Amino acid sequence: HRPSGYFTGFCNSPTMIVMVGLPARGKTYISKKLTRYLNWIGVPTKMFNVGQYRREAVKIYKNFEFFKPDNEEAMRILSLFTHILQACASAALKDVAVYFTKEQGQVAVFDATNTTRERRLIIISFAKERGYKVFFVESICDDPEIIAENIKQVKFGSPDYVDRDIEEANEDFIQRIECYKASYMPIDDDKDRKLSYIKIFDVGSRYLVNRVQDHIQSRIVYYLMNIHVTPRSIYLSRHGESELNLLGRIGGDSGLSPRGQKYANALAAFIKGQNISDLKVWTSHMRRTIQTAEALGVQYEQWKALNEIDAGVCEELTYEEIQENFPEEFALRDQDKYRYRYPKGESYEDLVHRLEPVIMELERQENVLVVCHQAIMRCLLAYFLDKPADELPYLRCPLHTVLKLTPVAYGCKVEPFFLNIEAVNTHRERPVVSFHKHTFVIIDTYLCQLLELWCITYLNGAPLLSSTCSECFAAAASLVLVRPAAYRG
Amino acid sequence: MMRGCSSRSKLTQDRAVCMTNCPTLIVTVGLPARGKTYISKKLTRYLNWIGVPTREFNVGQYRRECVKIYKSFEFFRPDNEEGLKIRRQCASAALNDVRQYLTEEGGQVAVFDATNTTRERRETIIQFAEQNGFKVFFVESVCEDPDVIQENIVQVKLGSPDYTNCNTEEAVEDFMKRIKCYENSYETLDEVLDRDLSFIKIMDVGQRYLVNRVLDHIQSRIVYYLMNIHITPRSIYLCRHGESELNVKGRIGGDSGLTPRGKEFGKKLSNFIQSQGISDLKVWTSQMKRTIQTAEALNVPYEQWKVLNEIDAGVCEEMRYEEIQDNYPLEFALRDQDKYRYRYPKGESYEDLVQRLEPVIMELERQENVLVICHQAVMRCLLAYFLDKTAEELPYLKCPLHTVLKLTPVAYGCKVESISLNVDAVNTHRERPENVNIHRSPEDALQTVPPHL
Numbered sequence: 001h002r003p004s005g006y007f008t009g010f011c012n013s014p015t016m017i018v019m020v021g022l023p024a025r026g027k028t029y030i031s032k033k034l035t036r037y038l039n040w041i042g043v044p045t046k047m048f049n050v051g052q053y054r055r056e057a058v059k060i061y062k063n064f065e066f067f068k069p070d071n072e073e074a075m076r077i078l079s080l081f082t083h084i085l086q087a088c089a090s091a092a093l094k095d096v097a098v099y100f101t102k103e104q105g106q107v108a109v110f111d112a113t114n115t116t117r118e119r120r121l122i123i124i125s126f127a128k129e130r131g132y133k134v135f136f137v138e139s140i141c142d143d144p145e146i147i148a149e150n151i152k153q154v155k156f157g158s159p160d161y162v163d164r165d166i167e168e169a170n171e172d173f174i175q176r177i178e179c180y181k182a183s184y185m186p187i188d189d190d191k192d193r194k195l196s197y198i199k200i201f202d203v204g205s206r207y208l209v210n211r212v213q214d215h216i217q218s219r220i221v222y223y224l225m226n227i228h229v230t231p232r233s234i235y236l237s238r239h240g241e242s243e244l245n246l247l248g249r250i251g252g253d254s255g256l257s258p259r260g261q262k263y264a265n266a267l268a269a270f271i272k273g274q275n276i277s278d279l280k281v282w283t284s285h286m287r288r289t290i291q292t293a294e295a296l297g298v299q300y301e302q303w304k305a306l307n308e309i310d311a312g313v314c315e316e317l318t319y320e321e322i323q324e325n326f327p328e329e330f331a332l333r334d335q336d337k338y339r340y341r342y343p344k345g346e347s348y349e350d351l352v353h354r355l356e357p358v359i360m361e362l363e364r365q366e367n368v369l370v371v372c373h374q375a376i377m378r379c380l381l382a383y384f385l386d387k388p389a390d391e392l393p394y395l396r397c398p399l400h401t402v403l404k405l406t407p408v409a410y411g412c413k414v415e416p417f418f419l420n421i422e423a424v425n426t427h428r429e430r431p432v433v434s435f436h437k438h439t440f441v442i443i444d445t446y447l448c449q450l451l452e453l454w455c456i457t458y459l460n461g462a463p464l465l466s467s468t469c470s471e472c473f474a475a476a477a478s479l480v481l482v483r484p485a486a487y488r489g
Numbered sequence: 490m491m492r493g494c495s496s497r498s499k500l501t502q503d504r505a506v507c508m509t510n511c512p513t514l515i516v517t518v519g520l521p522a523r524g525k526t527y528i529s530k531k532l533t534r535y536l537n538w539i540g541v542p543t544r545e546f547n548v549g550q551y552r553r554e555c556v557k558i559y560k561s562f563e564f565f566r567p568d569n570e571e572g573l574k575i576r577r578q579c580a581s582a583a584l585n586d587v588r589q590y591l592t593e594e595g596g597q598v599a600v601f602d603a604t605n606t607t608r609e610r611r612e613t614i615i616q617f618a619e620q621n622g623f624k625v626f627f628v629e630s631v632c633e634d635p636d637v638i639q640e641n642i643v644q645v646k647l648g649s650p651d652y653t654n655c656n657t658e659e660a661v662e663d664f665m666k667r668i669k670c671y672e673n674s675y676e677t678l679d680e681v682l683d684r685d686l687s688f689i690k691i692m693d694v695g696q697r698y699l700v701n702r703v704l705d706h707i708q709s710r711i712v713y714y715l716m717n718i719h720i721t722p723r724s725i726y727l728c729r730h731g732e733s734e735l736n737v738k739g740r741i742g743g744d745s746g747l748t749p750r751g752k753e754f755g756k757k758l759s760n761f762i763q764s765q766g767i768s769d770l771k772v773w774t775s776q777m778k779r780t781i782q783t784a785e786a787l788n789v790p791y792e793q794w795k796v797l798n799e800i801d802a803g804v805c806e807e808m809r810y811e812e813i814q815d816n817y818p819l820e821f822a823l824r825d826q827d828k829y830r831y832r833y834p835k836g837e838s839y840e841d842l843v844q845r846l847e848p849v850i851m852e853l854e855r856q857e858n859v860l861v862i863c864h865q866a867v868m869r870c871l872l873a874y875f876l877d878k879t880a881e882e883l884p885y886l887k888c889p890l891h892t893v894l895k896l897t898p899v900a901y902g903c904k905v906e907s908i909s910l911n912v913d914a915v916n917t918h919r920e921r922p923e924n925v926n927i928h929r930s931p932e933d934a935l936q937t938v939p940p941h942l
Contacts, residue, residue: 208698210698212716225700344806354845362707
C-alpha cells in the first residue's frame with residue numbers, strides 16, 4: 001500500500017521555512033501557527049526558536065545594554081553576544097539537520113530575526129549543502145499600535161522579563177528593537193530575486209510573493225494569506241442528543257431526541273447571552289445538526305464537509321453489533337484509531353483532509369459557531385489545541401457542551417460550557433488492550449461490559465501466549481475489572 | 490468549495506451557492522499581449538466549474554462588433570479622437586452588460602477584460618462598481634520578457650479576426666505598434682497610490698506576485714488559483730482503469746479487480762506511455778483496486794488519491810441498473826431528471842464530486858506532465874473542467890473504457906486527442922432516456938442501459 005497522495009512532491013526534499021523580521025513583528029506567532037497547521041494536515045513539522053537557544057546560553061538577562069552598539073564595553077559584550085547568537089543559530093541548524101535526517105521531519109520552521117543578508121546567506125549555504133529547500137517569510141510592520149499590542153500580548157510572558165516591571169520591560173523591549181533596526185536589511189526584491197519568499201506587510205494587508213517552488217510552499221503561502229489577528233471566538237458544539245445516540249448506535253442520520261431538542265433551545269439562549277457581533281453559524285448536511293441550528297432562529301450555512309465520519313459497513317450499528325459482526329475490524333480500529341478506515345467508510349485521517357477547507361475558512365472568518373459531530377469536533381479541536389494524531393480520536397467532546405475557543409498569545413484559550421441538559425455519554429476510551437496473534441479481546445470500558453473474551457496478552461510486557469485461555473483471562477482480570485459474559489476455551 | 494444554503498429536499502434547489510454576499514467585478518489591467526484574456530478565460534472556466542456563476546466581458550470583442558473592419562494600429566493611437574470615443578463607448582456597453590449579468594441574470598462574478606491601463610479608467614470602473622454595490626478586484630499582468638510577449642502574439646494574436654488578412658510579419662509589426670500606443674500612458678498599480686484597492690499584480694508570468702487587501706473568500710480563492718497556474722507547455726493524460734469484473738456484469742461502483750481484457754489494457758497503456766516519450770511523468774490513481782492494478786502495469790511510481798475514488802452510489806452500490814429500477818424506481822427517475830445535482834441516498838452527487846476534486850484540479854494546474862488513472866464519473870468531472878463543459882453536459886460526457894484522452898493547453902483552450910488502445914471493453918455509458926417522468930415504465934427507464942452479461 002503506497003503512501004496516499006493528498007499532497008504531491010511531499011516526500012521530496014525537506015523544506016526550511018526561515019522567518020525574517022525585527023522583534024515584535026509576529027514571527028513566533030506565525031511560526032507556531034504554521035507549525036500547528038502543517039502538523040495537523042499531516043506534514044511533520046517542527047519549530048526551532050533561536051531565542052530559546054539563546055536563553056539557555058545566556059542564563060541571566062541583564063538589560064538591553066546587552067544589545068546596544070554604543071560604548072566600548074557594550075561593543076565587547078555585543079561581539080560576545082553576536083558570537084553567542086551565532087553559536088545558538090548553529091546549534092539550532094544542527095538540530096534542524098538531525099530532525100530531517102534522523103526524525104523523518106519534512107518542514108523545519110527556523111524562527112529568529114535573521115535580519116542581515118549575511119545571516120541569511122549562512123542559512124542558504126547550510127541548506128544548499130544538504131539539499132534542503134528554503135522559503136523565507138518576512139514580516140514587515142511599522143504601525144506602532146500593532147507593535148505595542150504585540151509586545152503586550154507575548155513579551156510580558158517571556159522568561160526574559162519574568163522579574164521585571166511592565167513599564168520597564170516595555171521600554172527595554174523597544175530599545176531592543178532599535179538595536180536591530182540599525183543593521184536590518186530586509187529581503188531585497190532586486191538582489192534577492194532568485195530566492196523564494198513571501199513578505200507580509202502590516203499583518204496581512206499586503207503580500208509580496210516570489211518564486212514559489214512547489215506544492216508545500218504554495219499551501220504555506222495560501223495559509224499565511226488567510227490568517228489574521230483580529231480578536232474573535234470560535235464556538236464548537238455537537239448536535240443535540242439524537243435518537244440513535246440514545247440507542248447506542250453510531251452514525252446514521254436521525255433527528256433529535258427530546259433532550260436534544262432541549263439542548264438546541266438552551267444553545268439558542270446561551271448564544272444570545274454571549275452577545276456576539278455578527279456570528280456565522282455552520283452545520284453539516286445531517287438532520288441532527290440542522291435541527292439544532294434551527295432553534296437558534298438565525299441564518300446558518302450547511303457544509304457537507306462537516307458530516308460525521310462515515311462508518312461504512314458499521315453505520316447505525318451498536319458497538320456490540322460491531323464486535324459480533326466485525327470483530328477483527330473492531331480490534332484493528334483500536335490499534336490505530338487515527339488511520340483505521342471502516343470498510344467502505346472513512347478514517348480520522350480522511351476526515352482531516354476533508355476538513356481542511358473548513359479550517360481555512362475558519363481562519364478567514366471572525367466569530368463562528370460550528371454545530372457538528374463527535375469525530376468532526378475532535379479533528380477541529382485537535383487543530384486549535386495542537387493535539388497529535390494519536391490523541392485526536394480520544395479527545396473529549398461530550399454532547400450538550402459548547403467549547404469556546406479564543407486565540408490568545410501563541411495559543412488558544414478553551415472554555416467549556418455544559419448547558420445543563422443531560423445526555424448519554426458517547427465517548428469510548430482508548431482500551432487497555434493488545435492483541436494475541438490470532439485472536440483478540442475488546443474490553444469496552446465505556447459500557448463496562450466484557451463483549452467477548454478470547455485471548456489477551458499484556459500490551460507492553462512479555463507476551464503471555466497461554467495454551468489455555470483461562471490463564472490469559474486471569475491476567476486480564478487483574479488489569480481491568482471485567483465480568484465475563486461468556487468465554488470460549 | 491460549495492456551501493449549500495438551507496436545503497431540506499434531496500434535490501437542492503437551483504439557487505446560486507453563496508460564496509460571496511455582493512457580486513464581484515474582476516478587472517484586468519495590463520498592456521496588450523500580457524495574458525489578460527488567457528487569465529480571464531481560465532479564471533472564468535475555473536469559477537464556473539466550482540459552481541460560481543461567472544462570465545467574462547472582453548472589450549476587444551465589443552470593439553470588433555462596433556468597428557467591423559480593423560485597419561491598423563492607428564485606431565489605438567492616443568491622439569485618435571474617433572478611436573478613443575469608440576473605445577469608451579465599447580467599455581460602457583460592456584459595463585452595462587456586466588451590470589445586467591450581475592444584477593438580473595444571477596451572475597456572481599464578472600471578469601472585465603480590457604487593458605485598463607490608466608488610473609482614470611480604473612477610477613471610472615470603481616465608481617460604476619460602487620454605484621451598483623459590486624466589489625472590485627484588479628488582476629494586473631506585468632511582463633517585460635520579449636520572448637514571452639512574442640510567443641503570446643504568435644499563439645493568440647495571429648489567429649485573431651483583426652489579422653485574418655495579414656501575413657505573420659505584418660501582423661507582428663502592427664501589434665508591436667499597437668502595444669506602443671498604450672505604453673506612454675500606462676500607470677501600473679502602485680502599492681502606495683493604490684493601497685486602498687484590492688488587487689493582485691502578477692509579474693513575469695508568475696515569478697512574483699504582489700497581493701493587496703484581499704477582502705473575502707472568493708478573492709482569496711482567486712488569488713490562490715492565479716498563483717498556481719502556469720504556462721509551461723505540458724500534457725495531461727486522462728483515462729479510466731482497465732475493464733473491471735463489475736463492469737462486465739453491468740454493476741456500478743464497488744471495488745473489484747480487472748478482467749483479463751482490463752489487464753491487457755494496462756499493458757497497452759504502458760506501451761503507449763513509453764511511446765509518448767514524456768519527460769518526468771507523474772502518475773496518479775484512486776485508492777480503488779482497479780485503478781491501482783492498472784497503474785501497476787506501468788512499472789513506475791504512482792501516487793494514490795482517495796479523492797479520485799469513483800462516485801459513491803450509496804444504497805445503489807454494486808447494483809445493476811435493472812436492480813436500481815426494481816428497488817428504487819423513484820430515485821432512478823430523479824437522477825435522470827437532474828443527474829448533476831442528484832445525490833444517491835447515503836451517497837454522492839456529481840456536484841459533490843466536483844467539490845472533492847478541486848484539490849486535484851489545483852494540483853494538476855501546478856504540475857506539468859501527468860497521467861490520471863481514474864473512473865467514469867471522476868473523469869467526466871475533470872474533463873468538464875478542462876473543456877469548459879456545463880453542469881448539464883458534464884454527467885453525459887463520453888469517457889469510454891480503454892481510451893486515453895490527451896489534453897494539451899493551446900491558445901485559450903485545450904486540444905483533445907482521443908486515443909483508443911484497441912482493447913475491447915464493455916460500454917458503460919448510459920445516455921439520458923427520453924422519459925424521465927417518475928411514473929414511467931421500467932422499459933422506458935431502462936431504454937438506454939448498455940448491454941452487459
